[in-house]
Amino acid sequence: MGFYPAPPDAVAHAATFLKPPQGGFFCLLDPCCGEGAALQQLTETLDVAVDHVYGIELDPERAATSQSLLPDSHILGPASALGVACTRRTFSLAWVNPPFDDQMGGGDRVELQFLGQAIDWLAPGGVICVISESTSTHWTFRQLFIQWFEKISIEPFPEHYRPYKEVIVFGRRLERPRSPWSLNWNHELQPPHVYDIPPGRKPTRFIKVELTETELREALRVSPLQRHLQPHAGSQLVEPPLSLGKGHIALLLASGHLDGIVHPVGEPPHVVRGTAKKTQYVAGVEQSDNADGSVTTKTCLSEKITLTVRTVGVDGRIKTFEGE
Numbered sequence: 001m002g003f004y005p006a007p008p009d010a011v012a013h014a015a016t017f018l019k020p021p022q023g024g025f026f027c028l029l030d031p032c033c034g035e036g037a038a039l040q041q042l043t044e045t046l047d048v049a050v051d052h053v054y055g056i057e058l059d060p061e062r063a064a065t066s067q068s069l070l071p072d073s074h075i076l077g078p079a080s081a082l083g084v085a086c087t088r089r090t091f092s093l094a095w096v097n098p099p100f101d102d103q104m105g106g107g108d109r110v111e112l113q114f115l116g117q118a119i120d121w122l123a124p125g126g127v128i129c130v131i132s133e134s135t136s137t138h139w140t141f142r143q144l145f146i147q148w149f150e151k152i153s154i155e156p157f158p159e160h161y162r163p164y165k166e167v168i169v170f171g172r173r174l175e176r177p178r179s180p181w182s183l184n185w186n187h188e189l190q191p192p193h194v195y196d197i198p199p200g201r202k203p204t205r206f207i208k209v210e211l212t213e214t215e216l217r218e219a220l221r222v223s224p225l226q227r228h229l230q231p232h233a234g235s236q237l238v239e240p241p242l243s244l245g246k247g248h249i250a251l252l253l254a255s256g257h258l259d260g261i262v263h264p265v266g267e268p269p270h271v272v273r274g275t276a277k278k279t280q281y282v283a284g285v286e287q288s289d290n291a292d293g294s295v296t297t298k299t300c301l302s303e304k305i306t307l308t309v310r311t312v313g314v315d316g317r318i319k320t321f322e323g324e
């Protein structure tokens with residue numbers, strides 16, 4: 001959860017390239033606002049109405065600090081920017097200073113996920129300021145950026161605050177994406193200039209819809225469904241008070257209860273399996289003479305249960321006991 005707050009000088013420098021609309025409100029978003037210092041500085045410098053300020057932060061303490069810095073703003077936390085549902089095409093300005101990292105499980109960079117999310121929530125004509133390591137302005141980042149933004153410019157952080165040679169990448173969001181294949185990053189770059197922030201509306205939806213990883217782990221720990229993952233206590237077989245008679249054993253075999261290993265004392269063990277099936281038999285035949293001289297034969301069929309018991313001993317020989 002790399003916390004590298006943008007230094008106030010860098011935020012102040014970025015703000016010199018941003019011009020708020022003359023009259024009319026606009027909404028400002030920081031999807032990973034940390035302790036909210038950059039958000040507060042931009043709010044004050046650009047004169048944003050505090051209830052038009054939105055932030056998301058994964059770390060609970062940092063989220064609480066942000067909320068206390070900007071009490072009337074809308075801070076979601078602890079929440080992941082990737083687990084928030086928000087009205088699309090809504091914000092006029094997005095300040096995106098994401099953690100620089102590889103995506104969990106491989107694939108792309110985390111910065112790209114944040115950029116993708118910000119694109120979705122930014123209004124067409126809205127302005128984005130992305131903090132990026134100048135060395136890590138990867139091909140994939142550039143492809144996504146030129147697809148969605150025009151009037152792109154890059155401004156380095158003030159010289160004395162550049163531990164990772166950070167830059168601020170500015171752009172104005174297009175109505176719809178254009179094919180990046182015919183575009184060239186260097187041709188798209190413009191000299192630094194002032195961006196007019198368009199007026200905008202508040203999102204009608206800005207809510208956390210997913211648990212953070214920490215919350216998920218805790219929810220799993222206390223979930224009542226955990227009991228399904230516990231091994232069952234083995235059921236104890238009880239010894240009958242009297243030894244079984246033949247009839248009892250037959251019933252147990254017929255009902256499939258006498259299955260498995262049988263190991264009488266002093267005898268080799270064997271496995272027994274009983275199956276019961278219905279078989280048809282002729283219960284009786286009746287013949288009667290009719291008036292016209294013909295004969296009617298009535299055959300009465302009935303069914304009986306036939307029990308088959310098979311055993312297999314340690315020598316592998318299978319014995320079948322059936323019928324008589």
Ligand SMILES: C[S@@+](CC[C@H](N)C(=O)[O-])C[C@H]1O[C@@H](n2cnc3c(N)ncnc32)[C@H](O)[C@@H]1O
Nearest residue numbers: 001004005006032033034038057058080081097
């Ligand atoms: C580089 S700091 C930026 C702080 C602030 N925006 C600024 O510019 O000074 C990145 C912040 O992103 C937070 N973060 C990391 N993953 C996040 C996520 N999935 N959703 C929201 N915030 C996240 C970190 O906790 C950290 O506070």
